[in-house]
Amino acid sequence: MVDVVLGGFLGDEGKGKVIEFLSKNAEIVVRCCGGSNAGHHVEINGKRYDFRLIPTAILDENITVVIGNGVVIDPKILANEIKILKNNGYSVNNLKVSEKAHIVLPYHIKMDELLEENRGQDKIGTTHCGIGPAYCDKYERAGIRMQDFISSRFEKLVKRNVENKNKIFEIYGKETEDSSAIIEEYSKYVDIIKEYVCDTVMYLSESEKAGKKILCEGSQATLLDVDFGTYPYVTSSNSTIGGVLTGTGLNHKYINEVYGVIKAYASRDGEGPFLTEEPEEIGDKIRELGHEVGTITKRPRRCGWLDLNALKYAVAVNGITALAINHLDVIGKLKRVKLCVAYKYDGIVTTKYSSNPAYLAKCTPVYEEFDGNFDDVLEADAREDLCENAQKYLDRIEEVVGVPIKFIGIGSENENILFK
Numbered sequence: 001m002v003d004v005v006l007g008g009f010l011g012d013e014g015k016g017k018v019i020e021f022l023s024k025n026a027e028i029v030v031r032c033c034g035g036s037n038a039g040h041h042v043e044i045n046g047k048r049y050d051f052r053l054i055p056t057a058i059l060d061e062n063i064t065v066v067i068g069n070g071v072v073i074d075p076k077i078l079a080n081e082i083k084i085l086k087n088n089g090y091s092v093n094n095l096k097v098s099e100k101a102h103i104v105l106p107y108h109i110k111m112d113e114l115l116e117e118n119r120g121q122d123k124i125g126t127t128h129c130g131i132g133p134a135y136c137d138k139y140e141r142a143g144i145r146m147q148d149f150i151s152s153r154f155e156k157l158v159k160r161n162v163e164n165k166n167k168i169f170e171i172y173g174k175e176t177e178d179s180s181a182i183i184e185e186y187s188k189y190v191d192i193i194k195e196y197v198c199d200t201v202m203y204l205s206e207s208e209k210a211g212k213k214i215l216c217e218g219s220q221a222t223l224l225d226v227d228f229g230t231y232p233y234v235t236s237s238n239s240t241i242g243g244v245l246t247g248t249g250l251n252h253k254y255i256n257e258v259y260g261v262i263k264a265y266a267s268r269d270g271e272g273p274f275l276t277e278e279p280e281e282i283g284d285k286i287r288e289l290g291h292e293v294g295t296i297t298k299r300p301r302r303c304g305w306l307d308l309n310a311l312k313y314a315v316a317v318n319g320i321t322a323l324a325i326n327h328l329d330v331i332g333k334l335k336r337v338k339l340c341v342a343y344k345y346d347g348i349v350t351t352k353y354s355s356n357p358a359y360l361a362k363c364t365p366v367y368e369e370f371d372g373n374f375d376d377v378l379e380a381d382a383r384e385d386l387c388e389n390a391q392k393y394l395d396r397i398e399e400v401v402g403v404p405i406k407f408i409g410i411g412s413e414n415e416n417i418l419f420k
């Protein structure tokens with residue numbers, strides 16, 4: 001059986017905490033999409049490391065960790081993560097990297113920066129990790145896959161691609177890339193990575209048939225999905241349920257629970273529509289209470305209220321069967337809290353959601369207000385122990401969205417959760 005964890009809104013919902021909890025029962029944990037634009041922290045011997053590619057389950061050597069074919073991998077970052085693990089005594093024998101995953105090279109990062117510069121006022125606010133250009137190469141059929149990276153084809157492909165990209169860099173007066181320098185540097189990473197590269201598609205297929213417990217961790221979130229998100233203010237992969245299948249080769253008929261992870265409020269890192277954003281005092285307060293700073297970008301995140309209209313859309317797109325809500329303790333520190341339950345469009349109240357930025361620009365949120373002051377949640381051992389205000393807030397979310405909340409994050413520590 002395959003359980004899936006996906007971002008229910010705009011990312012940074014605390015998927016890592018849910019994954020860490022659920023992976024205790026998993027035999028295999030798979031990453032499906034995105035790349036080093038995602039981030040989670042790992043504590044090794046009491047020291048914090050920010051990992052961007054390898055799932056945290058790597059620390060449990062009984063769990064096999066797979067980086068699926070849908071991920072775009074920066075070999076420099078992957079090699080560094082492997083090195084950190086090894087230096088701390090981990091064998092890393094439980095890592096498998098798909099031979100079909102595409103790689104990110106320095107010219108992708110340079111192109112990402114150039115494209116953002118050219119967009120001017122209309123910039124997307126990317127993480128500058130080269131994600132969009134790497135996926136562009138994949139779909140243009142110019143990409144370099146892991147199986148090429150660890151073979152003698154690597155040199156030839158880099159030379160061809162650098163030659164092509166340099167023509168663009170020259171037009172824009174940018175410094176060009178040197179293919180020999182890339183080949184020399186990245187060959188060192190080949191030596192570190194190649195032993196993990198394999199056919200993960202057949203491995204996963206055989207594992208699911210054998211009844212292994214598999215957990216898929218999504219990256220980014222529904223409204224950042226290249227098809228279903230607030231395009232063009234999105235990432236360049238399918239961060240919804242479809243990306244789980246195409247990014248791993250797993251079979252849809254084995255999918256069991258699909259967790260949609262949300263925060264008890266909302267945030268956005270980067271540009272694009274965010275109807276329930278509180279740009280002033282309240283947003284600042286939520287940012288401060290929730291320590292809302294981009295993991296990769298280090299930008300202060302835009303903060304606001306949970307948008308149930310958008311969440312219903314995420315449920316529809318992904319077939320979400322259970323909600324996981326984080327940071328209940330954070331929002332509970334406020335005196336009054338709000339939930340967006342509908343929009344006003346041209347003066348008419350509607351529950352229609354569309355990810356089209358032009359539609360969203362004409363909408364204003366319709367809120368329901370709740371009493372806050374429910375930050376004593378840390379004392380709770382079960383949802384029933386939460387105070388009335390917190391329960392009312394959670395009940396209303398379930399009522400509007402029609403999906404049960406199975407996981408509640410009630411504090412900053414990984415063990416601060418309620419699960420049923």
Ligand code: IMP
Binds near residue numbers: 010127129219220233
């Ligand atoms: P890219 O994925 O770097 O191309 O960035 C595209 C958009 O997705 C930008 O608005 C980013 O801020 C956003 N984004 C990408 N990854 C994440 C993430 O892990 N959390 C939140 N936002 C993200």
